[in-house]
Amino acid sequence: MADKIKDAKIIFVVGGPGSGKGTQCEKVVAKYGYTHLSSGDLLRAEVASGSERGKQLQAIMQKGELVPLDTVLDMIKDAMIAKADVSKGFLIDGYPREVKQGEEFEKKIGAPALLLYVDAKSETMVKRLMKRGETSGRADDNEETIKKRLDLYYKATEPVITFYEGRGIVRKVHYATLGSDL
Numbered sequence: 001m002a003d004k005i006k007d008a009k010i011i012f013v014v015g016g017p018g019s020g021k022g023t024q025c026e027k028v029v030a031k032y033g034y035t036h037l038s039s040g041d042l043l044r045a046e047v048a049s050g051s052e053r054g055k056q057l058q059a060i061m062q063k064g065e066l067v068p069l070d071t072v073l074d075m076i077k078d079a080m081i082a083k084a085d086v087s088k089g090f091l092i093d094g095y096p097r098e099v100k101q102g103e104e105f106e107k108k109i110g111a112p113a114l115l116l117y118v119d120a121k122s123e124t125m126v127k128r129l130m131k132r133g134e135t136s137g138r139a140d141d142n143e144e145t146i147k148k149r150l151d152l153y154y155k156a157t158e159p160v161i162t163f164y165e166g167r168g169i170v171r172k173v174h175y176a177t178l179g180s181d182l
C-alpha cells in the first residue's frame with residue numbers, strides 16, 4: 001500500500017498559527033490541482049467523530065500542545081494512500097511541527113520537493129486568530145491558547161525551516177501577498 005505514494009510529489013506547508021497556510025493551500029489547489037491535507041483538519045475530524053482517541057486529541061489541542069508524532073503521521077499517511085490514484089502531488093499543511101516530525105515523515109513516506117514557508121508577523125497572527133475565534137468554533141482560537149501555540153511555533157517549528165533551508169528547498173510566501181486585509 002505504501003508503495004503507492006513512494007514517488008508522490010510532496011510539498012510541506014509550514015508557518016505560524018493563523019499565518020495563512022490553509023488559505024495559501026487553497027490557491028495552490030485551484031491553480032495546480034494538488035491534494036491538500038491539513039494535519040489540523042485531519043485531527044479535528046477525528047475529534048468530531050467522538051472516538052476515544054478523538055477525546056484525547058481534543059484535550060491536547062485545546063491546550064495548544066502537539067499531539068503525538070505517530071498519531072499525526074499515521075493519519076497523514078492513510079489520507080495520502082486514499083488519494084494516491086487521483087493525486088498529482090500533496091500539500092502537507094501544518095506538518096512538520098518539529099524537526100523530528102520531518103525526519104520520521106522522510107523515513108516512512110518520502111522526502112519533500114519543496115517547503116512553502118508562510119510568513120507573518122506575530123501580532124498579525126494574533127489579530128487574525130482572535131478574529132477567526134469569533135466564528136471558527138475552534139477551542140484553540142482563544143487568547144491563552146493562541147499564546148501557547150505561538151510560543152511553540154517559535155521554539156519547535158521555526159527550526160524546521162532552518163533545517164530545510166540547508167537543503168535549499170524553502171520558498172517563502174508573505175501574508176501580504178495573500179491579498180488579506182490583515
Ligand SMILES: Nc1ncnc2c1ncn2[C@@H]1O[C@H](COP(=O)(O)OP(=O)(O)O)[C@@H](O)[C@H]1O
Nearest residue numbers: 016017018039040061065066067072094095097
Ligand atoms: N503536525 C502536527 N503535530 C502535532 N500536533 C499537530 C500537528 N498539526 C496539528 N496539530 C495539533 O492541532 C492543532 C491545530 O493545528 P492547525 O489546524 O494546523 O492550526 P493552525 O493552522 O491555526 O496553525 C495544533 O495546535 C496541534 O495541537
Ligand SMILES: Cc1ncc(C[n+]2csc(CCOP(=O)(O)OP(=O)(O)O)c2C)c(N)n1
Nearest residue numbers: 017018019020021022023128129131132180
Ligand atoms: C472577514 C475577515 N477578515 C479577516 C479575518 C482574519 N483572518 C483570520 S484567519 C486569516 C487567514 C489565516 O487563516 P488560515 O489560512 O486558516 O491560517 P492557518 O491557521 O491555516 O495558517 C485571516 C485573514 C477573518 N477571519 N475574517
Ligand SMILES: [Mg+2]
Nearest residue numbers: 021022038040
Ligand atoms: Mg489551517
